[in-house]
Amino acid sequence: MTTSFPQLGLDAQLCFPLYAASRAVTRRYSALLAQAGLTYPQYLCLLALWEADDPMTVGELGARLRLDSGTLTPVLKRLEAAGHLGRRRDPADERRVLLEVTPTGWERRDRVADVPLGIASGMGLSEAEAAQLRSLLDRMLVGLDDSVPD
Amino acid sequence: MTTSFPQLGLDAQLCFPLYAASRAVTRRYSALLAQAGLTYPQYLCLLALWEADDPMTVGELGARLRLDSGTLTPVLKRLEAAGHLGRRRDPADERRVLLEVTPTGWERRDRVADVPLGIASGMGLSEAEAAQLRSLLDRMLVGLDDSVPD
DNA sequence: CACAATTCAGTTGTGCACAATATATTTGTC
DNA sequence: GACAAATATATTGTGCACAACTGAATTGTG
Numbered sequence: 001m002t003t004s005f006p007q008l009g010l011d012a013q014l015c016f017p018l019y020a021a022s023r024a025v026t027r028r029y030s031a032l033l034a035q036a037g038l039t040y041p042q043y044l045c046l047l048a049l050w051e052a053d054d055p056m057t058v059g060e061l062g063a064r065l066r067l068d069s070g071t072l073t074p075v076l077k078r079l080e081a082a083g084h085l086g087r088r089r090d091p092a093d094e095r096r097v098l099l100e101v102t103p104t105g106w107e108r109r110d111r112v113a114d115v116p117l118g119i120a121s122g123m124g125l126s127e128a129e130a131a132q133l134r135s136l137l138d139r140m141l142v143g144l145d146d147s148v149p150d
Numbered sequence: 151m152t153t154s155f156p157q158l159g160l161d162a163q164l165c166f167p168l169y170a171a172s173r174a175v176t177r178r179y180s181a182l183l184a185q186a187g188l189t190y191p192q193y194l195c196l197l198a199l200w201e202a203d204d205p206m207t208v209g210e211l212g213a214r215l216r217l218d219s220g221t222l223t224p225v226l227k228r229l230e231a232a233g234h235l236g237r238r239r240d241p242a243d244e245r246r247v248l249l250e251v252t253p254t255g256w257e258r259r260d261r262v263a264d265v266p267l268g269i270a271s272g273m274g275l276s277e278a279e280a281a282q283l284r285s286l287l288d289r290m291l292v293g294l295d296d297s298v299p300d
Numbered sequence: 301c302a303c304a305a306t307t308c309a310g311t312t313g314t315g316c317a318c319a320a321t322a323t324a325t326t327t328g329t330c
Numbered sequence: 331g332a333c334a335a336a337t338a339t340a341t342t343g344t345g346c347a348c349a350a351c352t353g354a355a356t357t358g359t360g
Contacts, residue, residue: 005259007266010197010214014280015175015269017287019194020216022172023347024294025165030348041316044169047160058339064160066170069339071317078315095325095338109155116157119165124293125286130164133286136279137167143274144174173317180318191346208309219309221347228345245308245355 028119036111037082041067041075043112046084046101050109055098057090084108178269186261187232191217191225193262196234196251200259205248207240234258 010016026040033043048064049056062072076099079085084105090096125133160166176190183193198214199206212222226249229235234255240246275283 005200005263008197008200008259008263010194010201011284013266013269014273014284015179015190015266016194016197016215017284017291018168018172018175019190021287021291021294022168023216024291025168027348028294029165039315040165040169044160044166047158047166050155050158051160059337065166066173067316068318070319070341073340075316089339093326093338097339109158113155113158116163116165119163122294122297123164123290124296125290129286129289133283133290134161134164134167136275136283136286137171139279140273140275140283141167141171141174144171144178144272146274147272177318189345209307217346218348220311220349223310225346239309243308243356247309 025119025123028122029115032115032118033112036108038108038112039075041071042079042084043115045072045075045079046105046108049085049099049101049105055100057096057098059096061099079105175269175273178272179265182265182268183262186258186265188258188262189225191221192229192234193265195222195225195229196255196258199235199249199251199255205250207246207248209246211249229255 006012029040029043033040038046044065045061048061052060058069058072058076062068065072076085076087080087082104083102086100086102087097088100090098120130123130156162179190179193183190188196194215195211198211202210208219208222208226211226212218215222226235226237230237232254233252236250236252237247238250240248270280273280
């Protein structure tokens with residue numbers, strides 16, 4: 001690197017390690033999830049819906065995953081086509097679409113139950129380090145939210 | 151969340167905070183880079199090429215950024231179309247394509263020089279925390295590399 | 301030299317992300 | 331109760347990511 005612009009070094013910024021690490025983890029998940037017929041974003045949708053227990057709207061899911069309807073709608077349609085969830089308009093407010101996991105969708109849960117452990121073991125971080133990393137990432141997210149008050 | 155499958159909690163896994171934080175940071179960069187006519191992956195390509203100083207092959211760039219030719223080729227073509235870099239076959243080995251930043255491409259460097267600082271200030275982490283985060287992410291990447299020896 | 305194996309970039313196809321926009325529904329306000 | 335403003339989702343268009351494949355160029359081996 002030329003000595004000028006040291007702040008433009010790939011490794012001097014947080015963004016690149018973050019971006020590369022995120023893609024590496026997603027890739028690793030994808031390989032395991034493919035065996036269950038799921039992509040990573042589809043898996044995230046199911047995680048959120050499994051957690052909620054009750055039917056959830058597209059907007060609520062988007063708020064949880066920080067994804068907009070332009071991303072979610074096609075993902076949800078593929079999950080519906082695969083029989084993992086049902087989508088129906090909320091009778092009480094026809095603008096909303098309620099997402100409900102089907103029995104087939106609940107079965108996926110057992111199928112992927114051991115995926116996270118499989119990833120964690122290959123990651124080379126202790127439980128304490130993982131917790132520390134989670135904490136730093138959470139604080140970063142909050143910081144980014146706060147500095148753009150919508 | 152139902153009490154079974156605690157390991158499937160969205161926040162229990164590292165992947166989701168990592169994924170959400172990475173997208174949040176990329177989004178923030180994109181907003182600033184758009185003013186310079188660059189997308190985030192295009193910016194990463196230029197960062198790597200600026201660092202190298204000498205012409206670089208597509209393969210070398212891919213190794214640095216951890217991206218494959220299927221991703222890079224269209225990005226590089228757009229950078230070429232914008233006049234930021236030149237692509238030519240290596241006369242010594244016609245399989246390779248050499249990437250060279252044009253004068254116009256070098257000018258982009260001044261244009262984006264203050265972008266990283268603008269991001270960092272909004273991130274709410276101290277310099278020490280940022281360094282710690284970088285270190286954890288790097289070790290994670292190494293761990294993931296090691297556990298899949300290609 | 302012949303030629304199989306390897307390397308390198310490009311192409312194709314699928315699936316996100318996200319901005320901008322469109323459309324339908326609901327909610328205030330008068 | 332009309333109707334403007336707000337809300338919720340869907341659609342469109344652009345640009346990645348990445349797996350799988352193609353084809354050209356190079357290298358290793360006999």
